[in-house]
Amino acid sequence: MANAAIPIQLIHAPQHNGMVIPYIALRHADSTPEFGRVEPARVTECILERRCQLCAQELADAAVLMARPQDYADGYVPEPAEHPWCAAYSIRACPMLSGRLPRHRDRTRPTRRHCTLPEACWCGSNEPPSVDAIVRSGRAATPWYSVRFPMSEYEVVESARKGPRGISLRALAHPKVRLVARGHPEPHDLVRLVLWDLPWPAAGDEGGH
Numbered sequence: 001m002a003n004a005a006i007p008i009q010l011i012h013a014p015q016h017n018g019m020v021i022p023y024i025a026l027r028h029a030d031s032t033p034e035f036g037r038v039e040p041a042r043v044t045e046c047i048l049e050r051r052c053q054l055c056a057q058e059l060a061d062a063a064v065l066m067a068r069p070q071d072y073a074d075g076y077v078p079e080p081a082e083h084p085w086c087a088a089y090s091i092r093a094c095p096m097l098s099g100r101l102p103r104h105r106d107r108t109r110p111t112r113r114h115c116t117l118p119e120a121c122w123c124g125s126n127e128p129p130s131v132d133a134i135v136r137s138g139r140a141a142t143p144w145y146s147v148r149f150p151m152s153e154y155e156v157v158e159s160a161r162k163g164p165r166g167i168s169l170r171a172l173a174h175p176k177v178r179l180v181a182r183g184h185p186e187p188h189d190l191v192r193l194v195l196w197d198l199p200w201p202a203a204g205d206e207g208g209h
């Protein structure tokens, strides 16, 4: 993983291999983080308590969500928001968001080599991970958008029995939506781009993403 410069607000945050460990990241028994998989209880905590998924501090005036076209179809983002500076760091540091990986790694298989205590850890069991933990894994590379909005428009979408589903996209009046990774959209994603009027580079503009 490339090392992105760590913003001043995050210098005391725990790190692994030069990367800030997101608060919501799944941990092994030896506390090694499993980047890209989440701890469902921490996701719920951050969504309900209006905290940042990277640094766990309370969100202030403005926040940023990372959204896929699929999230627009659902009407909410199933992960917590971030401070603007934490989102900027995530976009630079996360291989998926910075467009350096063509697709999510297949995270349905535990990576035993990352952990020194497999006998005491979830990664040492043959149980498949919970659906919650892999909600965003194993998909073709979808486009990703950053969605910046004022915290006055922050609205949790609840489910009837299972706690919060995520943070509403439909409650946002004037979000600043920016394409951060083009990915390789499938036909149904291209339909959603049009349907939700999401920004997309003009034909022939192959520069950047």
Ligand SMILES: [Zn+2]
Pocket: 028, 029, 030, 114, 115, 116, 117, 118, 121, 122, 123, 124
């Ligand atoms: Zn482990």
Ligand SMILES: [Zn+2]
Pocket: 052, 053, 054, 055, 056, 057, 082, 083, 086
């Ligand atoms: Zn933060």
